[in-house]
Amino acid sequence: MPGKLLVFEGVEGCGKSTQLPILQATLLKHRAFQRLQEQHAVSGLLTTREPGGTELGLGLRHLLLGYQGRAAMASRAELLLYAADRAQHVEEVIKPALAEGCWVLCDRFIDSTVAYQGYGRGLDLDLIDQLNRVATGGLVPDLTLWLQLDAEVGLARTQQRGGADRMEQADLSFHQRVQGGFAALAAQHRERIVAIDAAAGVEAVAREIFAVVEGYLQQWYAPNLMT
Ligand code: TMP
Numbered sequence: 001m002p003g004k005l006l007v008f009e010g011v012e013g014c015g016k017s018t019q020l021p022i023l024q025a026t027l028l029k030h031r032a033f034q035r036l037q038e039q040h041a042v043s044g045l046l047t048t049r050e051p052g053g054t055e056l057g058l059g060l061r062h063l064l065l066g067y068q069g070r071a072a073m074a075s076r077a078e079l080l081l082y083a084a085d086r087a088q089h090v091e092e093v094i095k096p097a098l099a100e101g102c103w104v105l106c107d108r109f110i111d112s113t114v115a116y117q118g119y120g121r122g123l124d125l126d127l128i129d130q131l132n133r134v135a136t137g138g139l140v141p142d143l144t145l146w147l148q149l150d151a152e153v154g155l156a157r158t159q160q161r162g163g164a165d166r167m168e169q170a171d172l173s174f175h176q177r178v179q180g181g182f183a184a185l186a187a188q189h190r191e192r193i194v195a196i197d198a199a200a201g202v203e204a205v206a207r208e209i210f211a212v213v214e215g216y217l218q219q220w221y222a223p224n225l226m227t
Contacts, residue, residue, distance in 0.1 A: 001041055003102040004220065005094065005139070006213065007109040010147035011179050012168050013154030014198045015205060016107050019147065020047055022206045023213065024105055032217060032225055041224045046097050049107035051085040054092045060085040065165040073166075075121040079131065082113050086135040095139065109141055111185050111193070116167070119181025120174050143216050145209055146186050147198035151175035 006023075008016040024047050027033045036042040052061035060081050067073050086109070097104050110132040118125045155175055158168050186193040194212050198205055218225065 001101055003042065003098040003100070003104060004142040005098060005104050005106065005109075007106045007111070007141040007144045008147065009108060009111045009115075009144055009182060009193075010198060011149060011151045011154040011175055011182070013157030014147035014149040015202065016147055017049075018202060019145075019206060019209055020105055020107055022202075023209055026206070026210050027103070027213070030214070032214075032221075036217075036221055036224055039224055039227075040101070041221060042103055043101035044097075045103045045105065046093075047105045047107075048089070048093055050089055050109055050112070051082060053085075053089040053094075053106070056088045056092075057085040065167060067166055075117065075123055078121070079113065079117045079123055079128070082117065083131045083135045086110070086113075086132070090136050090139055095137075098139075106141075109144075110136060111144060111146075111182065114185055115178045115181030119184070120170070120178040141192055142220075143213070144189070144193040145212065146182055146193050146195050147205070148182070148186075148195045149179075149198040151179045153199065 008020050010016055024045055027045060033042065033045075037044070050057070051064055052058045064073075064078065064081050064085075094104055094106070113132060114125065114128055117123050118128045152172060152175075155168070155172065158164060186195050196205060196208050196212070200208070
């Protein structure tokens with residue numbers, strides 16, 4: 001049985017990178033998930049991220065987030081670098097893992113490109129959809145957890161951490177457009193995008209995420225879990 005692709009999305013500071021390992025640990029301790037592994041219905045659990053889920057991707061991440069050249073990075077160049085990272089990531093990591101029955105928990109995926117390069121930078125949304133299809137070969141997440149948070153609140157959280165990267169340095173209106181992009185995507189893809197209230201505390205957000213994932217798990221594996 002092929003695995004499942006679960007993606008975390010959201011604006012800067014929404015808490016994805018905190019919540020992803022919490023979900024991983026909770027799933028590994030969860031009786032139903034353990035049973036699925038014993039039955040070989042699920043082969044394992046892998047966590048990864050974009051950009052930077054491969055060796056090539058780490059180089060691209062460094063460029064994308066750390067570039068400080070004299071000329072600003074052109075939006076189309078930025079778009080193509082994110083797409084290159086994704087193409088390598090899907091080919092090298094995600095597809096093989098799904099093929100062997102693994103659950104893949106991924107920090108950002110196709111919706112980030114629509115939100116950031118489409119709504120944020122203003123690039124053509126059809127072009128981005130085409131490019132996403134080229135990069136993924138048509139692979140779409142089984143479930144996308146959108147950690148919904150005001151851009152202003154998220155940016156304030158990242159400022160507390162210090163050392164803002166190239167994307168975080170963009171102005172508030174850019175990040176507000178990104179947030180609007182995620183909202184538009186969630187309205188468009190209700191079949192796979194679930195909004196989570198990320199303004200709550202870490203434990204409350206983790207509980208909400210797990211309740212959603214557990215619901216999907218029961219639905220996807222109902223025949224396995226009934227035996
Ligand atoms: P993060 O992984 O720490 O969230 O940083 C990744 C940054 O890259 C974040 O600012 C969002 C941005 N990004 C895009 O602009 N487009 C994309 O397609 C992806 C995957 C990320």
